[in-house]
Amino acid sequence: MLTGLLACPATHAGRPMTVDDAAIAAPGQCQLETYALRADQLAEYWVTPACNVGGAWELAIGGAWADDTSGPRSQTTHHFRVQAKTVFKPLETNGWGLGLVLADQFRAGRGGDGDLSFNVPLSLSLRDDAVLLHLNAGVMHAESGRRHHATWGSGAQFRLDKRHTLTAEVYGRQHSGSRYQFGIARALIPDHLQIDATWGRRLARGGGEPVVTLGLVFQSN
Template sequence: MLRNTMKKLPLTSALLALAFTSSTAFANGGHFLVDDATITDPGTCQLETWTSRVSGESVWILQPACSTQGGWEFAVPLVYSWSDSEVTEVGLEAKTIVSEDVYGGALAFTVGLVMDTVDDEFAGGFVNIPYSRELNAYWTLHLNAGTEYDRIGKYWNALWGVATTYALTQHIDVIMEVAGVGSDDPIFGFGARYQFDRFDLDLGIARDTQVNDTIYTIGLNVAF
């Protein structure tokens, strides 16, 4: 949905669409391009929200998520356009941990659907497989591989991503990532997360080399 979303909302670019492929998720997660292989604790919920600005326009994403006792996390991301003053897309995602011991790391599975609320029609869906592995006390590696379906164009695209998380301090993580859709030029992202007791504050910047645009983002994740 990355560039497909851009065709409908030029201001959204990478962070929006890959937000749908990167559920909450969140050692990374939230607005970050590359998902991690974790879910919220069974029986708990979290609210992730962030706003992104590119080319002088802004969007706001609200994404509540809850996990069941059976090991599934369900999220409902909503995309709001500040310029159009309306909700433009709503999604439904389901995520589960496939294994916590695959070559020393964890493997997850995510599937999602997206509805275009402007045209009131089904926009497409995706499948993503995140893998996360702690390399040492400071570094964690995240890999993503998946596919998306564009209902309007009636075609499939491959999704991929690589990210590293560095624990700078006990409360601050630095995240570096690169992700792409099909054969398009990749998106490079850099950000930081400050972890408080029950909420996280995110700051991020990403460069979409396909369209030569820079996206600035600030986000908040709250557990409850």
């Protein structure tokens, strides 16, 4: 379970979505994403700060503590993620945008030898940004097995009002199956503080492997 969840496409648009979008923070702006994940006998806790550097790139460095109790003994591991994201065409209201995400996710003690990923997000704005659609296509080189895997994802954000947003998405990785996920976000302080939650599971006959997350996002001016 631990390997399956951490190996999901790691690009992501920001809480509560896993699928990424064609947008980055404004120049000089930073944000901090934190969330807790629970899946059967697995618990993860992530903290990821990200800032716009130089205007064209958004850089993020995240870390996680994971506790897996599925075996005879509890196993605790630490994971890290480094990501660089840029936008070729900014997403405009009732228009479209295109970006690029490069990332490396690795476990402590592996000397930075981890899962390298390349992802291209395409975003579409409909009904004056009331609905945002995101399509992802990419490749991951997995440290486990030394193999290349195609990755993909599609998702939608539905703005209910100034404070509430619903999300729905499906994403997957070659040789590892697919997952679907639903989420809700509430802006406690618009443009500064958000709380969110998701629920998802494996996309297959009978489903299985349900995952729940709860997160907070802090954003600077």
